[in-house]
Amino acid sequence: MSVRSERFDRQIAIFGTEGQERIRAAKVVQVGYGGLGTFVLPQLCLLGVKTVSVIEHETFSETNRNRYFGFLHSDYEAEKGIGIDKVLVAERIAKGIDPEISIRLIRNRLESREAFEAVIRADIVIGCLDSDGARAILNELCVAYGITYIDLASEVFDDGTFGGRVAVVKNGDGCxxxxxxxxxxxxxxRYLADEQQLENEAKVYGVDKRILAAGSGPSVVDLNGIIASLGVQEFKLLLTSPRLQSRYLNYRGHLKTISKVEVRPAGDCYCCGLFQKEDEADVWRYLTA
Ligand SMILES: [Zn+2]
Known part of the structure; x- marks a missing residue:
């Protein structure tokens, strides 16, 4: 299909056929198809992304029902306790919007060879994760192989404040x-700890070890939608109007503010020092599958 088809006329009016072509040609990898990811993928498909891989190993569950965009009630059978593979919903959504889209499903953890190999072949990686442990690994991998990485995070704090941020990691000058x-x-x-280490720490704090595990914090649909859209906006600007793109945006929902945070040169950051070191950075030591 030509990018001059009527489908994209309303946005070509904003960033031109060249911008549309750059969106079409980009090889995108989305890591995570959860609260944030279910809002990101449909937007990428609507923008005209044609080649995307989605990395997600989990199945849909009862506690996902409050915020996962595009999942159906029937995607989780409560009586049987069985939920659909999240990546299958990613495919249903993408193909539903654009049957010609090439979507690769990686039903595996980030720390798998399959996922790592997809990430290092990407033009742009979008992180839709719920743990700083996984973020640290993806960050290091993208820096080591010089891959542009847009990371999304939403946060709800104990004191009732909430917000999130979008960070763009690129060029080895800030991660x-x-x-x-x-x-x-x-x-x-904690993310990198083994079961025994987690159990020991849980004993020290006198809590269940599941409380120490990532991805179980409070999360709500509207906040995820805002952060996802801010992230997709930076993705779009990166490809179509780089001059307008930001490196770090902070959203504070309770204050109703979005602010642009200036990024200073990385200085002595260990991770930035791995920029384009590729195999020498030995990021593959994180592989567990
Ligand atoms: Zn850094």
Missing amino acids: LQCMGDGLDQTEIR
């Missing part, structure tokens, strides 16, 4: 570890 608020090092350590 998730050194830009803005950085990453939660305790969460990273």
